[in-house]
Amino acid sequence: MASDPPDRTPRRLDPNERRRLPRVHIAVECTLQRRMGSPITAQTIDLGPGGMRVESRRPLSADEELDFAIPSDVMRVSGRARVMRQQERFVYALRFERLAPEAKAALNALAARTPPTSLL
Numbered sequence: 001m002a003s004d005p006p007d008r009t010p011r012r013l014d015p016n017e018r019r020r021l022p023r024v025h026i027a028v029e030c031t032l033q034r035r036m037g038s039p040i041t042a043q044t045i046d047l048g049p050g051g052m053r054v055e056s057r058r059p060l061s062a063d064e065e066l067d068f069a070i071p072s073d074v075m076r077v078s079g080r081a082r083v084m085r086q087q088e089r090f091v092y093a094l095r096f097e098r099l100a101p102e103a104k105a106a107l108n109a110l111a112a113r114t115p116p117t118s119l120l
Helices: 101-113
Strands: 029-033 040-048 051-056 065-071 076-088 091-099
Touching (some): 029 051, 091 101
Antiparallel strands (some): 029 040, 029 065, 076 091
């Protein structure tokens, strides 16, 4: 006889919500850098161990890879991210591609001590 599966948080049914890791609302300056061209100033909307949403007045392209740096007093994190989609005007969802272990630890700590905006 099969046992009942362990209790799990139900997955949100909102098709616009694709996150699998927690994110927290946090507005900090973020610099994005393409392979060529000048740096792009952006601001985070939310941030977590798997990625972030940013507001950028300069357009970003889906599937574009960028280096990013968050040099704030709250945390200093840098790495590589991929633009997943444009969610609305000037708002882009980015997934982290490469993060140093200390950057991952800082993002996990941030998500653990702040109530998440969503969790899938």
